[in-house]
Amino acid sequence: MILFDNVSKLYPTQNQAALDSLSLEIEKGEFVFLVGPSGSGKSTFLRLTLREEKPTAGRIRVAGKDLHRLSNWKVPHLRRRIGTVFQDFRLLPNKTVFENIAFALQVIGKPRRQINRDVPAVLELVGLDGKEDRLPDQLSGGEQQRVAVARAFVNRPLILLADEPTGNLDPGTSVGIMKLLDRINRTGTTVVMATHDQSIVDQMRKRVIELEHGKLVRDQSRGVYGYTR
């Protein structure tokens, strides 16, 4: 599903490579934790997967597409097959829960009929049915992140990328989000989650990929967060 082959990424303003000859493969339907200290290359990995950046060297395949050969105007179609969740939720404050999720479908030209069918379904999946008319600032942090997950998943993507989705949440709420991501993973969606949350990684016992200075230092199935802290 995601294949990095000898990928390096150098940012023009930095001396050290953000990614240094990274090779890894993530299969369809896997749940993968991406761990490592700040600046180890986790975010760069996610940005390269979304093709927000192009690698300096190496080859990347995502969802069957060779990103090197993907033309600019086809990039939106790649992104429709990838859902993304961030630490800061990134909801539109002046839109309701329903509108926030519907927005993701509107802007890729989905018909109103499909929106009225899919949005309530995904709201039920994330456990927010009944709150569709609330505005984001009327929700708790955990609920806001559920909206963000619903928005990422409403289009049934092949891959869900999560960049520290529990970073702003307390431990109890985080567990709820993790259960939600696990449920999404069981529908066959590949989930890649970058995190610093040790207890979550240790509890879930999923594949763990650890990066340091842009290099792969550990790739362990059913792993734990590690010994660095």
Place this chain on the structure above:
Amino acid sequence: MRFQYVLSEITTGLRRNLTMTIALVIVVAISIAMLGAGLLIRSQADTTKGYWYDRIEISVFMCNEYSTGAGCADGAVTDAQRDVIRQTLESHPEVDEVFYENQEQAFERFSEQFDDSDIGGIITPDQLPESFRVALQDPEEYDGVVSAVSGLPGVQEVTDQRQLLEPLFRTLDGFQLVAFAITVIQIVAAVLLIGNTIRLAAFNRRRETGIMRLVGASNFYIQLPFILEAAIAGLLGSVLGVIALFAGVELIVGRFIAPNLQFTSWVDSADVWAATPWLLVAGVLFSMLASFITLRRYLRV
């Protein structure tokens, strides 16, 4: 494409940047008014030239008894001299037609022109010069004819009406140049202003556009509200510019110039109507193009 979404984005965008939008509309209005003024002056110059070139002629005045000057040393023009002049004119390739006007005819014309003044009473036909009136095939090519006859014996003076009109044409050309120069300056200002307005609008909406990029909205869909926003501002500005042009033509040409200077036909609102579609299209397309170029820099994929 969801029309309602695009429409609401445009209206909120224009409202949020109200001051910038107003500035943009004004600059576009001035650009379009100046461009239109330049076009009108050009068509004015063309109609004036067309009007006059049909009537333009070269007059070859011949010596009479009272003439002085190099060609008239022998007194009044002789028959032989007159024949030589006529032949020179008729054989010249640029000459279309030659009319002869004798002293009696010159006197009649003179009397008509100075009908109510006393001067008619003291001038007699023999004091006036006989002349050839020469129509040219191409009014621009008068130099050759003038120099061919001006040295001949019996020729007192050769006058070319084009020389009299030259200052008028130069003035029109100058006005046109000024109008186009102002247009260019205004267009530069408009481009910079459109760039800034769009950049501000893109910044205001970075949250929305960020999400749109993330969920895979096409570039066209993301950029469309911005481009249409510029197009609407451009259309508003162009309409205002055209209205200003109508007012200018009505007030300056219609009320002031045309009634007082009747030696040619002047531009009127029909000419403005003819230019209106082009000016509107130019204003809208131009604004859209400027915003599109800005967006390529500020709304990266």
